[in-house]
Amino acid sequence: MRLLSLAFAAMISFPAWSANSINFSWSVNAGPLNPHQTNPNQMYAQAMVYEPLVRYARGGKVTPWLAEKWQISADGKQYTFFLREDVRFSNGEQFDAAAVKANFDQVLANIKKHSWLGLIKQLDRIEVVDQFVVRLHMKNAYYPTLQELTLVRPVRFMAPSAMPDEGHTGNGIKQPVGTGPWMRQESVLGQKDVFVRNPYYWGEKPAFEQVNVPVIPDPNARALAFESGTINLIYGFEGQISPDTFNRFRHDPRFSTDLSEPLSTRVLAMNTNQSPTRELAVRQAINHAVNREAIAQGIFYGTEEAAPSLFARNVPYADLDLPAYDYSLQKAAELLESAGWKVLKGDQYRQKNGQALNVELVYYGHDANQKAIAEVIQANLKQVGINIALAAEERSRFYKRQKNGEFDIIFNNTWGAPYDPHAFVSGMRTPSHADYEAQLGLKQKSDIDHWITQVLKSQDDSERQTLYSSILTTLHEQAVYLPVTYLRVPGVAKKELGPLKMGATVFDIPFESFKPE
Amino acid sequence: MLAFIVRRLMLLVPMLLGVSMVIFFVLRLSGADPAMSYLRSANIPPTDQAIAQAEKDLGLDKPLPEQYVVWLTDVVQLDFGVSYMTRRPVLDEILYYLPATLQLASLALLLTLGISIPLGMWAARQRDKWPDFTVRGLAFLGVSIPNFWLGFMLVLLFSVQLQWLPPMGYGDLEYMILPAFAIAFMSLCINARLLRTSMLEAQGQRYVLYARMRGVSERRVENAHVLRNGLIPVVTAAGMHIGELIGGSLVVESIFGWPGVGRYAISAISNNDYPIIQCFTLLMTVIFVVCNLIIDILYAWLDPRVRLGSEASA
Numbered sequence: 133m134r135l136l137s138l139a140f141a142a143m144i145s146f147p148a149w150s151a152n153s154i155n156f157s158w159s160v161n162a163g164p165l166n167p168h169q170t171n172p173n174q175m176y177a178q179a180m181v182y183e184p185l186v187r188y189a190r191g192g193k194v195t196p197w198l199a200e201k202w203q204i205s206a207d208g209k210q211y212t213f214f215l216r217e218d219v220r221f222s223n224g225e226q227f228d229a230a231a232v233k234a235n236f237d238q239v240l241a242n243i244k245k246h247s248w249l250g251l252i253k254q255l256d257r258i259e260v261v262d263q264f265v266v267r268l269h270m271k272n273a274y275y276p277t278l279q280e281l282t283l284v285r286p287v288r289f290m291a292p293s294a295m296p297d298e299g300h301t302g303n304g305i306k307q308p309v310g311t312g313p314w315m316r317q318e319s320v321l322g323q324k325d326v327f328v329r330n331p332y333y334w335g336e337k338p339a340f341e342q343v344n345v346p347v348i349p350d351p352n353a354r355a356l357a358f359e360s361g362t363i364n365l366i367y368g369f370e371g372q373i374s375p376d377t378f379n380r381f382r383h384d385p386r387f388s389t390d391l392s393e394p395l396s397t398r399v400l401a402m403n404t405n406q407s408p409t410r411e412l413a414v415r416q417a418i419n420h421a422v423n424r425e426a427i428a429q430g431i432f433y434g435t436e437e438a439a440p441s442l443f444a445r446n447v448p449y450a451d452l453d454l455p456a457y458d459y460s461l462q463k464a465a466e467l468l469e470s471a472g473w474k475v476l477k478g479d480q481y482r483q484k485n486g487q488a489l490n491v492e493l494v495y496y497g498h499d500a501n502q503k504a505i506a507e508v509i510q511a512n513l514k515q516v517g518i519n520i521a522l523a524a525e526e527r528s529r530f531y532k533r534q535k536n537g538e539f540d541i542i543f544n545n546t547w548g549a550p551y552d553p554h555a556f557v558s559g560m561r562t563p564s565h566a567d568y569e570a571q572l573g574l575k576q577k578s579d580i581d582h583w584i585t586q587v588l589k590s591q592d593d594s595e596r597q598t599l600y601s602s603i604l605t606t607l608h609e610q611a612v613y614l615p616v617t618y619l620r621v622p623g624v625a626k627k628e629l630g631p632l633k634m635g636a637t638v639f640d641i642p643f644e645s646f647k648p649e
Numbered sequence: 650m651l652a653f654i655v656r657r658l659m660l661l662v663p664m665l666l667g668v669s670m671v672i673f674f675v676l677r678l679s680g681a682d683p684a685m686s687y688l689r690s691a692n693i694p695p696t697d698q699a700i701a702q703a704e705k706d707l708g709l710d711k712p713l714p715e716q717y718v719v720w721l722t723d724v725v726q727l728d729f730g731v732s733y734m735t736r737r738p739v740l741d742e743i744l745y746y747l748p749a750t751l752q753l754a755s756l757a758l759l760l761t762l763g764i765s766i767p768l769g770m771w772a773a774r775q776r777d778k779w780p781d782f783t784v785r786g787l788a789f790l791g792v793s794i795p796n797f798w799l800g801f802m803l804v805l806l807f808s809v810q811l812q813w814l815p816p817m818g819y820g821d822l823e824y825m826i827l828p829a830f831a832i833a834f835m836s837l838c839i840n841a842r843l844l845r846t847s848m849l850e851a852q853g854q855r856y857v858l859y860a861r862m863r864g865v866s867e868r869r870v871e872n873a874h875v876l877r878n879g880l881i882p883v884v885t886a887a888g889m890h891i892g893e894l895i896g897g898s899l900v901v902e903s904i905f906g907w908p909g910v911g912r913y914a915i916s917a918i919s920n921n922d923y924p925i926i927q928c929f930t931l932l933m934t935v936i937f938v939v940c941n942l943i944i945d946i947l948y949a950w951l952d953p954r955v956r957l958g959s960e961a962s963a
Contacts, residue, residue: 528683535685
């Protein structure tokens, strides 16, 4: 058999990638790589080619990148950035204040598309102070300006010569030319994208010459491609690799695996505006009755950790001592009893004044993890007499139900670094997310909205901490959310890539930091 | 015969009109919201303003009948619109991906016929002996195994364990063998079983008995009478298999990273990318109808009773 296998292998030869390359994969092509646009541009690839003024580091710290330093005026309305002078685009063009302004102007020319982002909404104009100094003038003070400048889009920088001659980048670009460590060499629709090193890169050159990204839509096919050596890196959020496969690879000595620090929270929102989750006791009882540890271990093999609160402690301003809703069926039962929800003789579920304790839990039907979590919650709550009806929805209908408040309980993950906590709480004020609808029944809703508005314009760090503490403590005490686990981004690499490095946000894949052993 | 072909092709026009109407309105009755899908894929919060803008961008802000008329007017001029997700012309993309699917489906058809005919003949000749039981068992397995599962098993064995063939990707024959076999397996099993049955049926016919009585050699009886007549239902089934093979490629292409129109359609379905789904459905209708027409022509050529019968009644 072995002989036959060798003979067969010798007969055919399937093209392997170059030895000095990172072979990653993604579910679709990288897109046209327009730095100012969303779909079909893929964020991992935009982040390879384009760079921000400032960068998001672990724990929410903002660090210098294309800007060496910055100053913020006392009223918080002017941000002055001092740019690095040694930066060139991948076509050799100089990166300077004029290039920064040209990019911001392109984004502002298409402001309708980007106005959901606080930074763009508050941006008034850009001023070129000198060749390497640029100033952002804001309409109002907005403290997350720096955090939102770290985003992968829409304010990263392309060479002005690659911008369209007429119109704006919203309608397309001539070619993707950025300052990042990589540039795209080839893109074959439906098959692959190939990135090579940017010869003009100002920072440390990546150790690997090339990043090949074949298109593989299916996570199981991706795992098989990894095992057979077609690719040597799997990295990224849900959809890239299943928890079962990651767990299997973790115990395989041929591979190195790692997990990022917690980058977002798997959480369910409970509707305070419709019964029976309208009652605080019911929401608190649900929080006590769900066994988060069992979910973290049983469904995620410990790759995610049980979440006692809405944000993990490494999220900026979220390092608070909030009393956890510990897993206790007894406490849950007591809360329900004292609120008048009783089990009548012979019944499995509780009722009050003839109304049964029925709660509908909505999840996205194609998400195997959500389904598994929903089933555990259903089983847990049955033990305390709460009847959970599961409702699987198609993707757009799921988000529609979030937006319109058509749920008792619904999955509603936080947005992840660098959006947490500021953009996530900012979204609580507008009727576009489950959060707004879920909180509508709270008598503190107007206070919460007021604190959020205040915190976003506050220039004083301790004041911001106080405001965030009020927001997060109120939401926690009112048990509006059912946090389940903190999500970590998994990565798996073949040993040839050297030690695995994990990025600081959900969207950055640090290809340039891989070094062969 | 020519009149028959022209009549059948003419029928395609009302059929496509009907299909276009059904697919257009059924998609919109499903309750899915492409504007929401678009915003979520782009990581844009779905505020009322953002949804209104997205609906305007995607042409979903007009009344349904108007949307249909606009779309149909464009379709008649072969403009199938722009994909919601990729923002590229749908027809260009589908025509870009279609050859890869046809390539895969052709090899799958070749495998189906190339393997099922000898298997069916073998089973029929060895009736109630072990080859027959093997083929019947295989047919049972074939209809029970989902093609995507078989695809994964083939990759595990031939790519991960033995490392004979690449697990995925687009390329020459070596890349096509596993996906084509995964797609073809069910059809070839059904075909083998069908041929066995119809050959056994033919063996009991009087013309076979008479041929033997005339002293015709056993080889000639088998080939000219039993096999040729036994093949007729197989040809009919092949028409349906072409549909099955192209349909099978929908899922299998995703597993093998094959850049075909099936994988493209699957992602369009999960993104509620209506222009792609509509164009894909119309294209598949044309392919099915044309394939069945070819089969009917072939059938008439193969079976003089059909050909002469239709000529006599004409």
